[in-house]
Amino acid sequence: MAPLNCVWLFDLDDTLHNASHRAFGELTAAMTAYIEVHLGLPADEAALLRQRYWRRYGATLTGLQRHHGVKAAHFLRETHRLPGLDAHLHGHAHDLAALRRLPGRKLLLTNAPRAYAERVLAAVGLAGAFERLVCVEDMRCFGQVRPKPDARMFRIVLARLRLRPAQCVLVEDTLIHQKVARGLGMQTVWMQRWLHRAGAPRLHRRPGYVGRRVRSLAALARAPQF
Numbered sequence: 649m650a651p652l653n654c655v656w657l658f659d660l661d662d663t664l665h666n667a668s669h670r671a672f673g674e675l676t677a678a679m680t681a682y683i684e685v686h687l688g689l690p691a692d693e694a695a696l697l698r699q700r701y702w703r704r705y706g707a708t709l710t711g712l713q714r715h716h717g718v719k720a721a722h723f724l725r726e727t728h729r730l731p732g733l734d735a736h737l738h739g740h741a742h743d744l745a746a747l748r749r750l751p752g753r754k755l756l757l758t759n760a761p762r763a764y765a766e767r768v769l770a771a772v773g774l775a776g777a778f779e780r781l782v783c784v785e786d787m788r789c790f791g792q793v794r795p796k797p798d799a800r801m802f803r804i805v806l807a808r809l810r811l812r813p814a815q816c817v818l819v820e821d822t823l824i825h826q827k828v829a830r831g832l833g834m835q836t837v838w839m840q841r842w843l844h845r846a847g848a849p850r851l852h853r854r855p856g857y858v859g860r861r862v863r864s865l866a867a868l869a870r871a872p873q874f
Contacts, residue, residue, distance in 0.1 A: 654816075654872070655817070657755050660765055666738075687716060706824050710795060737768060740772075742865075746865035751872060755778055756780070761784055761785060789804050799831070814834075826858055830859075
């Protein structure tokens with residue numbers, strides 16, 4: 649693939665910033681509390697249901713929509729308030745420099761709502777680094793929000809953007825998202841910068857659907873070719 653023709657699709661949490669340090673913990677607590685209140689479950693059962701849906705569908709929201717009729721906009725608004733989070737997010741100037749050096753177009757593709765994505769990008773110094781933000785509100789298919797790793801959503805979003813899968817490179821920390829993207833014909837980059845700190849299992853072999861593994865945006869910018 650010629651780098652100048654690439655369209656880079658970047659995930660946000662644990663790809664562009666260290667969400668495992670604080671954001672994920674607060675989001676997890678907020679989602680569990682939402683399930684407690686709106687489904688009337690005790691805390692332990694709410695936590696188990698959240699985990700079950702995340703493992704089964706790749707996103708808690710998908711399971712809540714499918715099995716409980718939860719409205720995506722309400723769930724996202726209530727769970728992503730996270731007051732005070734911005735003060736605990738830290739960026740690095742070399743990340744912005746690396747993104748600017750990377751040839752090709754850069755878009756954000758995140759399961760987070762737009763307001764959260766904009767807050768995080770501003771807090772870590774990456775506001776304006778992307779041509780376009782494709783957020784969970786933009787992932788509506790067949791009347792429901794279908795976040796990553798839904799293959800239909802990928803196809804619909806790329807069609808709306810007038811992009812072919814072969815043009816695109818998905819940069820992600822989440823393997824199941826990469827597996828689906830590769831099956832559709834995209835190139836994939838596994839960002840491992842914060843995974844070990846997050847307690848993710850260490851894989852000694854690169855999965856076949858992962859095109860490259862990198863530990864920083866700078867490493868990707870130094871060698872963007874596949």
